[in-house]
Amino acid sequence: MIKHCLLAAALVALLTAGCSDNGKLNDDTLLMFTGSYAPADSAGIKCYSFNQQTGEWSLLSQVSGVSNPSFITLDSGNRRLYAVGEDSGKSSTMNMLTFAVDGSELTLCDSDTTGGAAPCHIILTPDRSCVFTANYMGGSISGYSLDSNGHFADTVRIIQFNGSSIDSLRQSQPHLHQLSFIPATATMLANDLGTDKIYVIPAPYTGEGITEIKMKPGSGPRHTTFDSTGKHAYMLTEISGEITVFDVEGNTIAPKQTVEADSLKAEGCADIHLSPDNQFLYASTRLKGDGVVIFRVNNADGTLTRIGFQPTGAHPRNFAITPNGRFLLVACRDTDTIEIYRRDTGTGFLELCGTIPSSRPTCIAFS
Numbered sequence: 001m002i003k004h005c006l007l008a009a010a011l012v013a014l015l016t017a018g019c020s021d022n023g024k025l026n027d028d029t030l031l032m033f034t035g036s037y038a039p040a041d042s043a044g045i046k047c048y049s050f051n052q053q054t055g056e057w058s059l060l061s062q063v064s065g066v067s068n069p070s071f072i073t074l075d076s077g078n079r080r081l082y083a084v085g086e087d088s089g090k091s092s093t094m095n096m097l098t099f100a101v102d103g104s105e106l107t108l109c110d111s112d113t114t115g116g117a118a119p120c121h122i123i124l125t126p127d128r129s130c131v132f133t134a135n136y137m138g139g140s141i142s143g144y145s146l147d148s149n150g151h152f153a154d155t156v157r158i159i160q161f162n163g164s165s166i167d168s169l170r171q172s173q174p175h176l177h178q179l180s181f182i183p184a185t186a187t188m189l190a191n192d193l194g195t196d197k198i199y200v201i202p203a204p205y206t207g208e209g210i211t212e213i214k215m216k217p218g219s220g221p222r223h224t225t226f227d228s229t230g231k232h233a234y235m236l237t238e239i240s241g242e243i244t245v246f247d248v249e250g251n252t253i254a255p256k257q258t259v260e261a262d263s264l265k266a267e268g269c270a271d272i273h274l275s276p277d278n279q280f281l282y283a284s285t286r287l288k289g290d291g292v293v294i295f296r297v298n299n300a301d302g303t304l305t306r307i308g309f310q311p312t313g314a315h316p317r318n319f320a321i322t323p324n325g326r327f328l329l330v331a332c333r334d335t336d337t338i339e340i341y342r343r344d345t346g347t348g349f350l351e352l353c354g355t356i357p358s359s360r361p362t363c364i365a366f367s
Contacts, residue, residue: 028051028052028053028054029049029050029051029052030049030050030051030052030322030323030366030367031047031048031049031050031060031366031367032047032048032049032050032057032320032329032364032365032366032367033045033046033047033048033072033074033081033364033365033366033367034046034048034072034331034338034358034361034363034364034365035069035070035071035072035083035361035362035363035365036068036069036070036333036358036359036360036361036362036363037068037070037086037333037360037362038064038067038068038069038359038360039067039068040064040065040066040067041064042064042359043062043063043064044063044064044066044067044068044069045062045063045066045069045072045081045083045097045106046059046061046062046063046358047059047060047061047062047106048060048356050322050327050329050366052322052323052324052326052327053324053326055326055327055340055342055353055354057340057354057356061105061106062106063097063106063107063108065108066083066085066093066095066097066108066111067085067087067093068084068085068086068087069083069084069085069086069095070084070086070120070362070363071083071084071086071119071120071121071122071318071362071363072084072122072363072365073122073123073124073365074365074367075124075128075150076367077128080096080097080150081096081097081106082094082095082096082097082122082124082131083095083096083097083122084114084119084120084121084122084133085111085119086118086119086120086136087117087118088117088118088137089117090113090114090115090116090117090138091113092113092114092116092117092118092119092135092138093111093112093113093114093119094111094112094113094114094119094122094131094133094142094144094152094156095108095110095111096108096109096110096111096131096150096151096152097109109151110151110152112144112152112156113156114133114135114138114142114156115135115138115140115142115156115158116133116135116137116138116139116140116141116142116158117135117136117137117138118135118136118137118138119133119134119135119136119138119142120133120134120135120136120177120178121133121134121176121177121178121179122134122179123179123180123181124146125181125186125188125203125205126181126185126186127186128146128150129145129146130143130144130145130146130205131143131144131146131152132179132188132205133179134176134177134178134179134190134191135176136175136176136177136193137175138176139160139161139162139173139174139175139176139194140158140159140160140161140174140176141158141159141161141176141179141190141201141205142156142157142158143156143157143158143159143205144156144157157205157206159201159205159206159207159210160207161174161176161192161195161199162174163192163194163195163197164194164195165194165195165196165217165218166217166218167218167220167239170193170194170220170239171193171194171195171196171218171220171239172194173194174192174194174195175192175193175194176190176191176192176193176194177191177192177193177221177222177223177238178190178191178222178223178224179191180224180225180226182226182230182233182248182251182253183226183230183248184230185250185251186202186203187200187201187202187203187251188200188201188202188203188205189201189224189253191221191222191223191224191235192221193220193221193222193238193239194220196214196215196216196217196218196219196220196221197212197213197214197215197221198212198213198215198221198224198235199211199212199213200212200213200251202251213253215235215237215244216237216240216242216258218239218240219237219239219240219242220237220238220239220240220267221235221237221238222235222236222237222238222269222270223235223236223270223271223272224236224272225272225273225274225281226248227274227278227297227302228274228276228278229278230248231247231248231249231302232245232246232247232248232302233245233246233248233253234246234272234274234281234304235272236261236269236270236271236272236283237269238267238268238269238270239267240262240267241260241261241262241263241265241266241267241268241269241285242258242259242260242261242262243258243259243261243272243281243283243295243304244257244258245257245258245259245302245303245304247302256301256302256303257303257304259295259304259305259306260306261283261285261293261306262285262293264285264288264289265288266285266286266287266288266289267287268285268286268287268288269283269284269285269286270283270284270285270286270316270317270318271283271284271316271317271318271319272284273319273320273321274297275321275325275343275345275348276321276323276324276325277325277345278297278299279296279297279299279345279348280294280295280296280297280348281294281295281297281304282294282295282319282321282328283295284312284316284317284318284319284330285316286315286316286317287315289311290311290312290313290314290315290316290332291309291310291311291312291316292309292310292312292316292319292328292330292341292350293306293308293309294306294307294308294309294310294348294349294350295307296348307348308348308349310341310349310350312330312332312339313330313332313334313335313337313339314332314333314334314335315332315333315334315335316330316331316332316333317331317332317333317361317362317363318331318362318363318364319331319364320364320365320366321343322366323366325343325345326342326343326345327340327341327342327343328341328343328350329341329356329364331358331361331362331363331364332361333360333361333362334360336357336358336359336360336361337355337356337357337358337361338355338356338358338361338364339352339354339355340352340353340354340355340356341353
């Protein structure tokens, strides 16, 4: 484990738009971090400024030293960024980087192995005391405790899962894909594409007391998001291309509606997010007719009605919506671009208004 900070970013550009006179970010300008598939000697993680009023952007810094940093998450309070290193073996890594707003530098501070192959998602516990990865090929979850400065504080702990489902090619073993927390609780949910289950994992996440929610065979649970009230959850399946709406009460979630997202049966749904006002839900689909599906949310019960579809560049994976809801940005891996869409906050529809060139982008996170 690296216990001292090594400067891993050399390219630092000054903000030219969206800044005050002293060079600091103003209220309209966000820091935007991106992950990608990249070798360790390439700039796999980048930091941009993004003006959420105008859509203007500027590259601030970039960092190498992490192999395939495909998913990242931020602890803005402690000014930390955590990234997976999505490699195929048990030498796959969990990494912590620090960043400074004034200089927009990224500095690699901690790195250790996950003990599980191909980590594809990373998350902090609500109290910021632990960080966990979902290991797609390892069929497991790995976790580290964190000290008061956000550094890894112990050896890796692993929760291993077993089983399979009906798709012999894609579900021959567990494939943990995403972790999330039920709002206002410490209960973790783990989506397992390989076994068609959602695991409900109570604190302190030792592997004891885990329960299961069984989804439709061959569905392939991938990503879950919650509305801001904490009353509804929305889970996207990768293989069947459906969204299941859940009612949430305390530590329990119960399914109430399932709608189709992937009308072309491409078996490649990827990501799912709600608009900040909870009025619209978006889901990305890949492999055929790539794009973003748009749903209107019923304010009374959280159910969905499909209202539109926005074509995008090839292989849209993760996407993100600015906090003010004006823009939706899509990481299009196979066209080497991050596409910028202006959102009509009244209708939910999207209009392409710009692109950011970026090699094999996979993840977008706003600070």
